[in-house]
Amino acid sequence: MSSHGQYEQQVVWTVVGTDIGPLLLAATHAGLVNVVFHATDAVRDKALGRLADRLGTEPVEEPGSPLLAEAIQQVDAYFAGNRRAFELPLDWSLISGFNRQVLRELASGVPYGAVVGYGDLAKRVGQPGAAQAVGVAMGANPLPVVVPCHRVVESDGGIGGFGGGLETKRKLLALEGVLPEPLF
Secondary structure, eight states, X not given: OOTTOTTSOOOEEEEEOOTTSOEEEEEETTEXXXXXXXXXXXXXXXXXXXXXXHHSSOOEEOTTOHHHHHHHHHHHHHHXXXXXXXXXXXXXXXXXXXXXXXXXXXXXXXXXXXOEEHHHHHHHTTOTTOHHHHHHHHHTOSSTXXXXXXXXXXXXXXXXXXXXXXXXXHHHHHXXXXXXXXXX
């Protein structure tokens, strides 16, 4: 595969161990394109199949790829408590329209240690009645953790749903000091 073929989409991936279990990270030349929770073999294979379908190319396992190096380093630093913001190029090609608009606002507008309600986030993108649609956008987030959908909560104080499971959401919010550390 030629590395200078500009029109040739290349997707590289690896799995990193974290406090919330294995995370699959996938990147293209444009940036980090996918983060997948609980990346056991079965979950990983399904996610890679979806990526191949959506991006039209077979993802290649390449943990040493320069396309992944910065993402791996920043994810490790985040879970070690040494990084509060991700500064990575992101490839938004897996999401479009309202969902992309909401996730971009979330990525730029809700900092570490803060939370936002579904309705508040809907207002921020000019759709005040779209709290449920915001919930759908969070569920469709191809870049969880990096695009912090765990920071979106219910206005009544409930933590809301989460694609990675509520336990994972609690751990991420605890890491950021929003919730007390869960007792196991």
